[in-house]
Each structure stands twice: as structure tokens, then as C-alpha cells.
Amino acid sequence: MKSFHPFQLDPENHCLWRGEERLQITPKAFDVLRYMVEKAGSLVTQEELLEALWPNTFVNPEVLRKYILEIRRVLGDRAENPVFIETVTKRGYRFVAPVTEEPTADTPARNATQEFPSPALSLSGQEAASAKKTKRHLAFSALLVLLGAAAIVGYFWRARSGMNSPNNTSIVVLPFADMSPGKDEEYFSDGLTEEMINDLAKVPGLKVVARSSAFQFKGKNEDLRSVGQKLGVANILEGSVRKDGNHVRISAALIKADDGFQLWSETYDRDVGQVLTAQDEIARAVSSALQVRLMNGESAALPVGGRATNSEAYQAYLQGQYFIARGQDKEDLDQALSYAEQAIKLDANYAPAWAQRSQVLESLAAVAMIDNTDGYRRARESAEKAIALDPNLATGYLAMGLVQINHDWDWEGADTSLKKAGLLEPGSAPVIGARAYLARNLGRTDEAIELYKQAIALDPLRANYHVALGYVLALLGRYTEAKTELQKTQELNPQLAGLHLTRGKIFLSEGRPQEALAEMQKETAEWEKLWGESLAYFALGRRADSDNALKKLIATHQDDCAYQIAEVYAYRGETEKEFEWFERAVRQRDPGAPELKINPIMKNLRQGPHYAELLKKMNLPI
Secondary structure, eight states, rough: EEEEETTEEETTTTTTETTTTEOOOHHHHHHHHHHHHHHSSEEEEEEHHHHHHHHOOOOOHHHHHHHHHHHHHHTTOOOSSSSSEEEETTTTEOOOOOEOOOOOGGGGOTTOOOOOOOOOOOOOOOHHHHHHHHHHHHHHHHHHHHHHOOOOHHHHHHHHTOOOOOOEEEEEOOOOOOOOOOOOOHHHHHHHHHHHHHHHHTTTTOOOOOHHHHHGTOOOOOHHHHHHHHTTTTTEEEEEEEETTTEEEEEEEEEEETOEEEEEEEEEEEEGHHHOOOHHHHHHHHHTTTTTTTTTTTTOOOOSOOOOOOOOHHHHHHHHHHHHHHHOOOHHHHHHHHHHHHHHHOTTOOOOHHHHHHHHHHHHHTTTTHHHHHHHHHHHHHHHHHHHHHHTTTTHHHHHHHHHIIOOOOHHHHHHHHHHHHHHOTHHHHHHHHHHHHHHHHHHHHHHHHHHHHHHHHSSTTTHHHHHHHHHHHTTHHHHHHHHHHHHHHHHHHTTTTTHHHHOOOOOOTTTTHHHHHHTTTTTSSHHHHHHHHHHHHTTOOOOHHHHHHHHHHHHTTOHHHHHHHHHHHHHOHHHHHHHHHHHHHHHTTTTGGGGGGGGGGHHHHTTHHHHHHHHHTTTOO
């Protein structure tokens, strides 16, 4: 116990006392104080403190000054008239108060394990020594039991949560706060956050939580330890953006999730046109602070360049990203497309805008909001342009890969595109999710399952990956596992399209048609609800109701649901109509058609004479 009147510092129990009052002090501030008390009377430089308390870790010296301020506040000390900590200008600090050593046992009020003599029994000599030895043995045994129990509880807690303990190379970028005077630059702060996520996802070995999970905490003042636990990360990057006209101030801080310790912080004042440079600077500073280069024993330099553009084009691009993230209805996608084309008009050589345009066109064409053939043609041309302008842009290859999967059925080309995207951004959940989708289409279900699990690890709060994994598991008849994923989906987003349909199809497979119908009727997407009702009504023997739902599905979605219509006919045993609608799905390049290889409802087509021919039309291996 170190004593400096009126305080006592207990290094063993990590406590600071003033008389009988235990004072509140953060763990790292306590460590700084303890080190200085141990060196009382001696000058301690900033470098010495940083090396002693943060060995082999980059720490901004500003962080140390913050802890000195905290210690002074706790002790009631003043820099201009110090009683405890003296600042030696440009050199360091000195603990100037007299320090004495006191035995810890002399503070009985704080000794929770103190033994009091029993009035009924008096021991002396050898008996007393033996009794003390026994007590020590029992105390040690009890400690082992407690430690064992804690280990077991910890093990089952981790198993239950399905999340590994966070390591030092995991991070989430929380949405940067919009601190602009009018609070009307949300698209800009959101866009900068997303760009930071993409930059850090380029670093090999760094686990970076994806945008959709990170943005679950937007506008919430949640405790950082809770955020770290929910996302399974050890580090948090947070900050703010103040945009006023063409001037931008970006403040960023890297914080340890478990104790709130600030590893690094910085403020950048830039013109809008220099924001991309500031993003690169922040990403490099963060990777350096996390010692990323030690992961693989080699440099983790971030690819830089190829992104420069004028401020107007960049802001139009961020507006497009804002509408892409906000929703997937036609109004949002039309807005996103408009901003992408505006960015291209302002700077025809800005590759990210071309990749953005491709992404939006592919989404519109996939659900027949625009002409399928023309939409995919323009999406492909935009992706090609993005790649030509910047061969190191992962989103260009991702956009191309989705076109190759959903329309071209160029499986080898899609595999090449997505592998290239993965090399450029190894920590990108969207890229890994697309690879899982490709593996599913090719019938490589084990690979698809593992990739979906990887995507979930990077984006644990995104319901879409859970429902996609649940769907693949259901196709394989692994219903218990599938239901677990669907339950997670419901907890995250009970309104997500496909959730109730997938659960309903499981109930049909289990011979529970009434429960299946109840699920189908909860579906939020119109076409999926009609599709599900067509199946469930037929299973219940309600043929007229099944016909009615199927007629509505054909009347409203024959151009984008040909595969689903074929599936209904397959379930009802109407083989000729099943084949007719499946051929139509192939002609329309329906994204669901390649599922023929693994969908149990379509097994009669797999056993028929036309199966090999159908696979050939879809460029699928036989």
C-alpha cells in the first residue's frame, strides 16, 4: 500500500482510497498514477510512460495528457500550484508528494477476508499454525473452484452468443455524427463513415464490422462496452463531421471497447475536395495504432490513389450512397441512380460513381423495375467502366460479379470478379455474401454455408445474411439449424421479406400445413405472400384458394417470378406447366432458376430427360 496524505494507493487490488472512501478512477489513469508514485521524486518523461504502460503500441501523446488531467481532477491537484504532480515543460512529469509504504493488512475496514478469533475456541502454538494452513488450503481450493466455474460460465456464454472473444484486430466504425450548423449534412457524415469502413476492410487480417451492423447504433448513446460485446470487437472508431459550405472538420478517435481507453485521436480541417485524402490519413493512423503490420509480419500499407475527384462529384456520389442505404424501393433507387449519373456528369473519370451506377441498375433490373435486358446491359457497361478507370476498386468487381451471377450466368467470370474484389477488400461482408450466393447457385452448399457464416461474423446485426443462411439450411433439410437462423432474423428484423415464407416452407416439409399458412400470411412482400399461400392452400386441400393465389401471382409478377410460379406447379404435381414456366424463367434469366440443382421441390425436373439440357442453358456444370 502506497500512502501520500490523504490518499492510499493499493496496487494489488487496483484501488485508490481517501480515508475509508474508495475513489472512482479509470483503469489506465490508475496505471499512470501507480507508475508515477513508484517513481516519486524522479522525472518521468512522456516517452518512458508510454513505453512502460503501452509497450509496442502506438499511442498519441495527447492521450497521456488526458489521463494526467483525470488524475489531477481525482486528487484535487492543480497544474499551476501542484501538490502531487508537477509538469516539467517539454520533458515530462514528476510526482512531488512524499510517499510512504504501509502494509495492506493494516487497513481492516477494507480487508474483506479478515479472520476474527472465535470466542468459543482459543488456539495456540502448533494448533493455530495448523488451522491457518488448513484455512489457506481451503481458501486456495475455493479460489480454484471459483476460477473453474468462471471459466465454464465464460465458455458457455461464448458458445451461446456464437461470438468469439474479440481480439485486438477487430474494429467497428460507428456512424460519424453530423455536427453541421443546420444538421442537414447527414448524407455527408454517413457517406464518410461508409468510406472509412471500406478503407479499413482493405487491410488483411483486420475484422471490420460492415455498414449495416455499424449503423444499428446511429443516433444511440450506447455504452461502448455494450457495443463491443454485441459486435464482438475490441476497438471502436467514432467521430463527427462538421460541414459548413466547402469547409469540413473531421474529428476521429480510436477507442478500446473494454475500458474506454483512447488509443488515438485527431482533428482534420479540410476543403470538401480534400476529404478523400483525410479518409486515407485516418485509415493509416488507425491501422498503425492497431499494429496491423504485426498480423502477417509485413507492412499493411493501404492502397491509395485512383479516387481523386472534384467536390461536387464526390458529394453527389455520397448522396447516391445515402439513398442506396436508405431503402430498396423504386423511389430510393431512382434517386440513387440520379445522383450516380450526376456524379458521372461532373467527373466522367470518377470510378466509384460508375460502380455505384452499376449497382443501382442491377438492383432495378433484378426486380423488373426497369427492362431486364437493357438494365443489365447498362449495369455491365458501368461496371466495366469502373474497373477500367480504377483496377483497384473492389466495388467495381463486386458490381460486375452480381451482373455475371444474376443475368449473364457467367459463373467462371463471376468467380474471378469476386475473388479479385476479395483480394482488394478481404474484410468486406458484401463481397463475402456475394461469394456465398455464387456458391449456392453452383450447388456448393457447404461452401455457401461457411461463407454466410463469415459474412455474419462481419455483419452480425444484418438480418439478410441470417435469412439467407437459414434458407440454404432449409433446402438441405437441416431444419433445426435453419429455424435458429430464422429466429435470429426475426429478432433483428421481423418485417424482412422472405423470413415467414422460408419458415412456412419448413413447416410444409414437416407436414404442418396449417402453421405454414399462418406463416405465409405474415409475409410482408406481396409476391412472396402469394407464392407461399399457393403452396400452403394446396397442402391443406383448398385447391380453389391455391388457384386464386397463383392466378394473382401470375397476373402481377409473371415477368419477375417465373421460377416461383414453376415451383408452385412442381409442388402441385403439374409437371407440364412446371416445365413450361421453368423454361420461361430460363429465357427471362430469372435469378432463382439456377436453384434447380438443390431445390427439393424441383426434384422431378432433375430426374427428367430435360435436366441436362436445362443445366446447359444456364451454363451450369452437369
